[in-house]
Amino acid sequence: MSFPFAPHVSAMSPGASASPSDASAEASDDERLARLALARIIEPGSIAVHGALASQPATAVWERLRAGAPLGQLGQQALDGIAGRADGYDPRRDLDRLQQVGARVLCPGDAEWPAVSLAWDPLVMEGDVKQMAPPWVLFVRGPADLADLCSRSVAVVGARAATAYGTHVASQLCFGLSEAGVTVVSGGAYGIDAAAHRAALDAQAAPTVAVLASGVDVAYPRAHERLLAQVAEQGLLVSEVPPGSSPTRVRFLVRNRIIAALSGATVVVEAALRSGSLSTAGRAINLGKPVLAVPGPVTSAQSAGCHELIRSGKAVLATQLSEVLELTGAIGEHLPESMRGPVHPRDKLPEIVRRVLDAVPVRVPVGVARIARTAGVSALVVQQVLPPLLVAGLVEQRDGGWRLTTLGAGR
Amino acid sequence: MSFPFAPHVSAMSPGASASPSDASAEASDDERLARLALARIIEPGSIAVHGALASQPATAVWERLRAGAPLGQLGQQALDGIAGRADGYDPRRDLDRLQQVGARVLCPGDAEWPAVSLAWDPLVMEGDVKQMAPPWVLFVRGPADLADLCSRSVAVVGARAATAYGTHVASQLCFGLSEAGVTVVSGGAYGIDAAAHRAALDAQAAPTVAVLASGVDVAYPRAHERLLAQVAEQGLLVSEVPPGSSPTRVRFLVRNRIIAALSGATVVVEAALRSGSLSTAGRAINLGKPVLAVPGPVTSAQSAGCHELIRSGKAVLATQLSEVLELTGAIGEHLPESMRGPVHPRDKLPEIVRRVLDAVPVRVPVGVARIARTAGVSALVVQQVLPPLLVAGLVEQRDGGWRLTTLGAGR
Numbered sequence: 001m002s003f004p005f006a007p008h009v010s011a012m013s014p015g016a017s018a019s020p021s022d023a024s025a026e027a028s029d030d031e032r033l034a035r036l037a038l039a040r041i042i043e044p045g046s047i048a049v050h051g052a053l054a055s056q057p058a059t060a061v062w063e064r065l066r067a068g069a070p071l072g073q074l075g076q077q078a079l080d081g082i083a084g085r086a087d088g089y090d091p092r093r094d095l096d097r098l099q100q101v102g103a104r105v106l107c108p109g110d111a112e113w114p115a116v117s118l119a120w121d122p123l124v125m126e127g128d129v130k131q132m133a134p135p136w137v138l139f140v141r142g143p144a145d146l147a148d149l150c151s152r153s154v155a156v157v158g159a160r161a162a163t164a165y166g167t168h169v170a171s172q173l174c175f176g177l178s179e180a181g182v183t184v185v186s187g188g189a190y191g192i193d194a195a196a197h198r199a200a201l202d203a204q205a206a207p208t209v210a211v212l213a214s215g216v217d218v219a220y221p222r223a224h225e226r227l228l229a230q231v232a233e234q235g236l237l238v239s240e241v242p243p244g245s246s247p248t249r250v251r252f253l254v255r256n257r258i259i260a261a262l263s264g265a266t267v268v269v270e271a272a273l274r275s276g277s278l279s280t281a282g283r284a285i286n287l288g289k290p291v292l293a294v295p296g297p298v299t300s301a302q303s304a305g306c307h308e309l310i311r312s313g314k315a316v317l318a319t320q321l322s323e324v325l326e327l328t329g330a331i332g333e334h335l336p337e338s339m340r341g342p343v344h345p346r347d348k349l350p351e352i353v354r355r356v357l358d359a360v361p362v363r364v365p366v367g368v369a370r371i372a373r374t375a376g377v378s379a380l381v382v383q384q385v386l387p388p389l390l391v392a393g394l395v396e397q398r399d400g401g402w403r404l405t406t407l408g409a410g411r
Numbered sequence: 412m413s414f415p416f417a418p419h420v421s422a423m424s425p426g427a428s429a430s431p432s433d434a435s436a437e438a439s440d441d442e443r444l445a446r447l448a449l450a451r452i453i454e455p456g457s458i459a460v461h462g463a464l465a466s467q468p469a470t471a472v473w474e475r476l477r478a479g480a481p482l483g484q485l486g487q488q489a490l491d492g493i494a495g496r497a498d499g500y501d502p503r504r505d506l507d508r509l510q511q512v513g514a515r516v517l518c519p520g521d522a523e524w525p526a527v528s529l530a531w532d533p534l535v536m537e538g539d540v541k542q543m544a545p546p547w548v549l550f551v552r553g554p555a556d557l558a559d560l561c562s563r564s565v566a567v568v569g570a571r572a573a574t575a576y577g578t579h580v581a582s583q584l585c586f587g588l589s590e591a592g593v594t595v596v597s598g599g600a601y602g603i604d605a606a607a608h609r610a611a612l613d614a615q616a617a618p619t620v621a622v623l624a625s626g627v628d629v630a631y632p633r634a635h636e637r638l639l640a641q642v643a644e645q646g647l648l649v650s651e652v653p654p655g656s657s658p659t660r661v662r663f664l665v666r667n668r669i670i671a672a673l674s675g676a677t678v679v680v681e682a683a684l685r686s687g688s689l690s691t692a693g694r695a696i697n698l699g700k701p702v703l704a705v706p707g708p709v710t711s712a713q714s715a716g717c718h719e720l721i722r723s724g725k726a727v728l729a730t731q732l733s734e735v736l737e738l739t740g741a742i743g744e745h746l747p748e749s750m751r752g753p754v755h756p757r758d759k760l761p762e763i764v765r766r767v768l769d770a771v772p773v774r775v776p777v778g779v780a781r782i783a784r785t786a787g788v789s790a791l792v793v794q795q796v797l798p799p800l801l802v803a804g805l806v807e808q809r810d811g812g813w814r815l816t817t818l819g820a821g822r
Contacts, residue, residue: 296709310728314794320709
């Protein structure tokens, strides 16, 4: 019943423990254990915990909650429940369990903590699930390095009740992605997720990452015990909840933001209109990352969500591997900045847009192919960038070509 | 061998014959006959003829060409060929033939000449077929009024080698369009075209229009003799070439611009990457009219052209009747202006875009639904209009909503 790292909690002098949210220093063992403990007593995505960790070490936050002290906006009922769960809990038991299954605890500041997590955006877009904070701890199981795998990764998600068509497309795509050295990230579920992981494993090239809504030692669904074991052998299982945890509806939704955050782009292969994979797409958009959707027959309910993503302009239509790779590369790296905050004509435009704009001549109109050559981007990129510039009044169409307007040529 | 309206050709005083391109006065019988004659001796879409008709009556142009006199950029060889075809030709024979099959000759200025023809744009976009002028005459066969039918019309075109899926989707869509009182315009070809006409006929509601690359008295393909006869009984057959003319490769391409021009929007149901229906889509874009494309399995070559149209931003993805009707209505009526000439922030934005922009608040961000209500447009329209405005720096995302930037709020 002894609190295993109580001595350190009193070490509150600024020099003793840098704010862990700096992500500049590796967490101490106590700090790591406290973050694990917080994951045990409170659901992931907590804004209150995230806020507290910005100014206090996790050991202090854990101590506060264990004592039932107020934290952020948490109500008394929530605080009582948290204190109850903390009572008598020893995080070393969870640590032992993790070590037994070959898993480890990652914290911000670790070399393996994915750099993409910096892109966390707690804001929610209309119609999306409730506001959620970045993860403060990740449990990973497998031989690969998470930061390494996420440096070039694509989430491929979709319907559990996938059709033969969707499974086929997901398999082809993910086999190709793995062969191209891209990590396939998915959720380990039936249908599209399973097809994605299996094809990535079959390619025997880049490893695959399954982000779970359960603990990394819990096989869910049970039928995927062998599949998840294979992923853990060659790639990684990732979770925000401690070992032994069962998945819940909320944990699936919270998990989806991790899938989006760990990936350079998100591809939705099949999704009905209320599919959970649409929440992953929404999270990716929040994070300023490109979303692609694979179309299908308009007569198939399992493609209706994909079509809606494309129609609403949230996703780019994707038909083949090269189109996914294109958005995973140059554009994807530039998009996050473009999707945040306000941008002003010319000087504050996203880099890729500015490159295209710089390639449009002032006087004699030229075609898309010429602009693409000058800008050093694909014709497809030019075709996607020009219409918004036209609406913005920065470029105009003349004699079958494109040139700058007075506004576009000036500042 | 007598030229049937020679006396009128000498009547060149300005008062005697208003420029027929004014489209303000109905053509005289002689003028009508001369335009028919021009269609017989020169292929449709001629820039030279179009230019000449802007300042001279057709009777004068016919007389020039019959005499082998220079016209526009036409070379000597072309002029010789034209004069040869004119030699001994009596347009009354064609007029008789037209009357035999219940067809008539329409000219600009006729009440039945479709108003949409005003939108003709001789400019070509990159990769499209060569520059073409508006029609100077149309041959129509059937009981309906062309201008009336075109006041609410949608072109539904696609692959000749359509799949069962494409045929099914085209049928469902066109049955619904006809029931909604919308004229289905297509090309009378195998595959999607035939499915479109048949479904419109089956609906027994709005008539359908088949625009032919042959004369209105020539059934092409032969297997569609009965189908085209049914169209002619209830709707209209339309052509630019005189009776008895066979279709040629060039005439199909030239015909496609008529399909696009007669329709408020163009829907491509299935199209391979080099399908002729993509040229119809290109013509519709040139004319500033909305293009929609129906997606399909990415594994189907017959959907690849549709996917490319959507990916390149040339077409909106369409999955059902209501989405086609939406673009055929309010938006379609406003688009032409937006696609022409340069536009400048705010005051010169397309009407629909300005309406959305006017509904975005300066200070407190609001959601898409609120903007849609204020603007009096659908949420889909708002979702399509906001991203370009974001890139243009006129709006920004804050706290999950949208508001104007300093630039967007000013002039």
